[in-house]
Structure formats: C-alpha cells, structure tokens
Amino acid sequence: MSDDKYDRLKRIPNWSQEKLANAKVAVFGCGALGNEVLKNLALLGVGHIWVVDYDTIEIHNLTRSVLFRESDIGRYKAEVVAQRVKELNPDAQVYPIIGKLEFAFGRGLLREMDVVFGCLDSIGARREINKRCYFAGVPWVDGGINHQLGNVALFDPRVPETACYRCQMDRSAWERLNERYSCGYLKDSFKEPTMATTIMTSSVIAAYQVEVAVQLLVFGESHLKPGTQLFLPVSNPMGFRTIEFTLDRDCPDHASITQKGGTSAFAAKFDSTPQKVAQELDLWEDWQLELPFDFVSKFTCHSCGYIEPVKKPIKEIKQGDTQCPKCDNSNREAVKYFRLAADSEDADLPFRDFGLGERELLAYNGQTYQWRVNIELFSDSKQTHQDAD
Ligand SMILES: [Zn+2]
Numbered sequence: 401m402s403d404d405k406y407d408r409l410k411r412i413p414n415w416s417q418e419k420l421a422n423a424k425v426a427v428f429g430c431g432a433l434g435n436e437v438l439k440n441l442a443l444l445g446v447g448h449i450w451v452v453d454y455d456t457i458e459i460h461n462l463t464r465s466v467l468f469r470e471s472d473i474g475r476y477k478a479e480v481v482a483q484r485v486k487e488l489n490p491d492a493q494v495y496p497i498i499g500k501l502e503f504a505f506g507r508g509l510l511r512e513m514d515v516v517f518g519c520l521d522s523i524g525a526r527r528e529i530n531k532r533c534y535f536a537g538v539p540w541v542d543g544g545i546n547h548q549l550g551n552v553a554l555f556d557p558r559v560p561e562t563a564c565y566r567c568q569m570d571r572s573a574w575e576r577l578n579e580r581y582s583c584g585y586l587k588d589s590f591k592e593p594t595m596a597t598t599i600m601t602s603s604v605i606a607a608y609q610v611e612v613a614v615q616l617l618v619f620g621e622s623h624l625k626p627g628t629q630l631f632l633p634v635s636n637p638m639g640f641r642t643i644e645f646t647l648d649r650d651c652p653d654h655a656s657i658t659q660k661g662g663t664s665a666f667a668a669k670f671d672s673t674p675q676k677v678a679q680e681l682d683l684w685e686d687w688q689l690e691l692p693f694d695f696v697s698k699f700t701c702h703s704c705g706y707i708e709p710v711k712k713p714i715k716e717i718k719q720g721d722t723q724c725p726k727c728d729n730s731n732r733e734a735v736k737y738f739r740l741a742a743d744s745e746d747a748d749l750p751f752r753d754f755g756l757g758e759r760e761l762l763a764y765n766g767q768t769y770q771w772r773v774n775i776e777l778f779s780d781s782k783q784t785h786q787d788a789d
C-alpha cells in the first residue's frame with residue numbers, strides 16, 4: 401500500500417524512498433518553522449523523527465502552525481506535533497522531547513542523526529545547535545524568519561573547510577547574544593523579542609530547509625553548499641540570493657570536530673558518579689571530565705561567609721540569584737567549571753544532578769590531554785543499550 405502512496409515521488413530520477421524511510425532527523429523547535437518542517441517530513445515519509453521543544457502552545461501560534469488546533473492551547477508543542485505527525489504518517493517513528501536541546505538531547509543520540517533542523521528564533525539556540533552538531537559531526541539546516549524575509553543555511557562539519565554558524569557570527573550577533581546573558585547568567589530583565597511573521601514566510605523557509613535536507617539524505621549532497629546561506633525576501637522574489645560565509649580559522653566549534661576522539665563510548669548510568677565511573681574504567685588518577693557547558697557548583701559570599709550549593713548549568717541561573725540571600729551582597733563568587741577535576745567535591749555527585757540530557761556524551765581527559773575516554777549516559781530503563789557504535 402505504501403508503494404502506491406509514494407508512487408509519484410519514486411518517479412523523480414534517482415529518488416530513494418527507502419533512504420527517507422530509514423533516515424533519522426531531529427527538529428529543534430516546534431513553532432512556526434518546526435510545524436512546517438514536520439508537516440513536510442511527515443508527508444515525505446521520513447521514518448524517524450525526534451522533536452525537541454520546552455514550550456507550550458499559545459493562542460498567537462495558531463495563525464502559522466498547521467499542526468496546532470485551538471483545543472491544543474496549553475499543551476506541550478513537542479507532544480502535539482508528535483501526535484499530528486503520526487496522524488499524517490502512521491509509519492513514522494516520532495519521539496517528542498520536552499526540554500531545552502542542550503539539557504535534554506544528548507550528543508550520543510545527536511550523532512546518530514543524519515540531519516538536524518534548526519527551527520529556533522534565537523542566536524543563543526543556534527549557537528548551541530552548531531556547537532553540538534559540530535561536536536557530533538552532524539550537518540544542520542538553519543531556518544530564520546521575520547515578517548517578510550527569511551533565510552536558510554547549511555552547516556556541515558563533514559566538510560570542515562566550510563564556514564559554520566559560529567564562524568559567521570559578527571559583532572552585532574554577539575551583541576544580541578549578550579543582551580540575553582550577563583557574565584554567563586540569564587539576565588533577569590531579558591524577554592525574548594516577539595517576532596512578527598506570516599505563514600507565507602515560514603512555509604517558504606521551511607520548504608527550503610526540507611529541500612536541502614532531502615537532497616542530502618537522498619542524493620548525498622545539496623545544491624546549497626555547506627557554509628552558504630540562501631537569503632529569501634519572500635515578499636520580493638527579485639531579492640533571492642545566496643551568501644557564502646567565510647571560514648574562521650580560529651573557530652572553536654571547528655576545533656571540536658577533531659576532538660571527537662573516535663566514535664566509541666562506554667555506557668554509564670545517570671545514578672553513577674564521575675568518580676565511580678573513572679574507577680570502573682580504571683583511569684589515571686589525575687582525570688578531568690569535560691562537561692558540555694559551564695556548571696556552577698556553589699556561590700561563596702565574601703561579605704558574610706555564606707556558602708550556598710548550586711549544582712546547575714550556568715545558563716539555568718538568573719543574574720538575580722548571584723545576590724547573597726543572607727547579606728544582600730550582589731557580588732558573590734561562583735565556583736564554576738566545565739572541566740570537573742578528580743579532586744573536586746562534585747566528583748561524587750550523581751550524573752543526574754549535573755543537568756545532563758539522556759545519551760549525553762562526556763569525555764575524560766588526562767591533565768595534559770595525553771589520553772581521552774568517552775562515556776555516554778543512559779537512564780536505568782535503557783541500560784540494554786550497547787556501547788554506542
Ligand atoms: Zn566555525
């Protein structure tokens with residue numbers, strides 16, 4: 401029966417419905433762009449789809465989100481889109497993840513993806529996708545929209561001589577990113593700007609995102625080259641053009657591709673600790689464990705001496721939390737790190753308390769990086785997983 405369903409697609413020269421059915425893709429963001437991307441993926445018969453979003457549906461989403469209904473208001477976007485994709489294509493496997501991509505979608509899972517869609521509207525989220533996709537070696541297709549123009553860009557760590565999202569961030573992008581954070585903490589006053597946009601813009605941009613991804617999945621390469629952006633002023637087709645970004649030779653995201661250190665990783669449980677796993681793996685005593693983000697262990701107040709355990713990723717901490725609750729000193733010192741040392745008190749903290757996502761990949765290193773051992777975190781219920789790859 402499914403042969404009939406895809407009959408017209410299969411008439412396209414060199415088409416492979418099987419490649420789409422076997423493909424694994426992740427869609428980060430289930431708003432206007434995410435809805436359109438997912439609708440296309442469902443109709444095309446893409447077989448394995450992860451959807452990630454922490455947000456719930458509000459009334460203003462309904463003018464540009466084909467998968468949402470008025471009765472869905474208040475429900476999680478990821479859950480609703482998963483249900484609707486299943487209705488459009490019952491053969492698809494859809495996995496909704498409610499959470500932020502950096503804390504809910506581990507890089508172990510990410511590196512299984514064939515392609516990733518960026519359907520988010522902030523520079524910070526794009527920066528995060530880029531960092532993680534480059535670490536995992538997975539291409540991602542970014543989409544951006546406002547009310548009458550949009551853009552689509554392909555970034556591909558498998559072609560490292562081309563620019564990534566981080567490479568092309570200019571001063572204004574960094575300034576906009578910094579509007580949100582102060583010394584790494586989320587500003588109390590920050591509100592995500594609300595974007596005016598139409599379904600015309602989001603459907604055109606999402607269609608191009610999926611076009612690029614399908615070319616990668618079916619034909620192995622796309623006409624939009626990696627490191628290139630397609631600029632689409634939807635209201636004025638005369639302005640369609642491509643922009644090739646320049647590779648930044650000092651880009652840290654590019655540097656992380658080579659740090660992958662092979663593909664094998666030992667499975668570890670969330671309720672184990674960095675210290676226990678290091679012992680199980682028989683590591684040298686001077687190990688350090690690289691986290692995917694800056695982690696705040698505690699606040700120390702130099703005015704009154706109060707020490708408050710925090711144990712959170714820095715991005716989850718608001719600027720106001722840095723103020724001492726005992727003496728109101730607004731300048732407490734944070735003990736933070738992204739490399740956990742073997743002699744840290746947090747070496748005995750269970751992995752689940754670090755705010756890490758299911759199937760996150762972490763690396764143990766020697767102090768001078770003379771060796772490297774990867775681990776991948778699994779919750780107990782999924783312990784049947786073998787070592788990745
Ligand atoms: Zn780069």
Ligand SMILES: [Zn+2]
Nearest residue numbers: 701704724727
């Ligand atoms: Zn104090």
